[in-house]
């Protein structure tokens with residue numbers, strides 16, 4: 001089969017011939033329908049950040065995928081050939097303390113598809129059946145690969161009730177853009193989005209943000225409070241960017257007693273005013289790792305099937321696997337002239 005594979009440590013990857021995976025008895029073999037590119041894939045492609053320490057080559061990457069079941073392991077009950085599935089990228093062990101306490105998303109022994117095990121930028125992928133989400137009809141097939149990142153936004157935004165709240169979405173990468181729609185559907189009163197990319201600012205407007213601001217513009221602190229129509233600040237911050245400055249800004253514009261969802265990962269340790277911005281303000285801080293397995297998936301299915309949020313306008317580009325270099329150039333470009341980018345076999 002053809003796959004996008006990182007053959008050796010260092011920047012880049014190859015579109016190359018690989019063996020079709022041989023499945024274990026608890027795995028499914030999928031014929032990949034499409035896969036999506038995430039910032040984590042960019043780190044693997046560019047060989048930056050955490051990637052060199054974690055990824056063992058050769059590795060087929062890609063962890064946001066969907067496809068049709070073509071083979072089942074002997075232990076896999078509940079799946080049939082022809083089933084269409086999206087994939088939960090966190091391979092949870094099922095046995096650790098967290099897994100046994102309904103916290104599979106923070107499994108102590110988690111491995112990630114496309115990072116620790118061969119992934120979805122391939123014609124075929126082997127995935128544990130317990131990580132497969134079966135579609136019950138065809139309505140979400142065309143967006144099957146973006147359910148994984150959409151789930152991040154569902155978990156992050158809906159970690160608390162947002163009805164009537166002023167919500168700041170900090171960072172309009174695809175998860176941030178999904179988050180705008182989810183906040184809107186969830187009943188937020190006022191949504192303020194932050195991003196420096198003009199392209200993504202437009203997408204944020206389209207997704208339903210009432211105010212879209214450039215976090216690098218002058219006196220942004222006052223601009224946000226003005227947009228929030230409150231000198232106290234915003235009720236909720238959904239931090240998707242991971243940018244240390246944006247994290248500090250988000251904490252500073254959050255009102256006393258507000259909620260801060262931390263999703264975007266800074267590349268290094270950052271400095272916070274812990275006493276002033278967290279303790280004294282009495283905020284609730286949620287770390288969001290992945291999605292709740294599978295609670296977030298049920299919520300997602302409901303949100304998407306009811307058309308409360310349509311994530312399709314956020315998918316801006318589709319490339320063939322063989323053109324993956326163009327796709328990664330686009331996702332990695334400084335101007336960020338893209339929303340979600342899809343790859344197809």
Ligand SMILES: [Zn+2]
Nearest residue numbers: 038039040064
């Ligand atoms: Zn991802």
Ligand SMILES: [Zn+2]
Nearest residue numbers: 093096099107
């Ligand atoms: Zn576990």
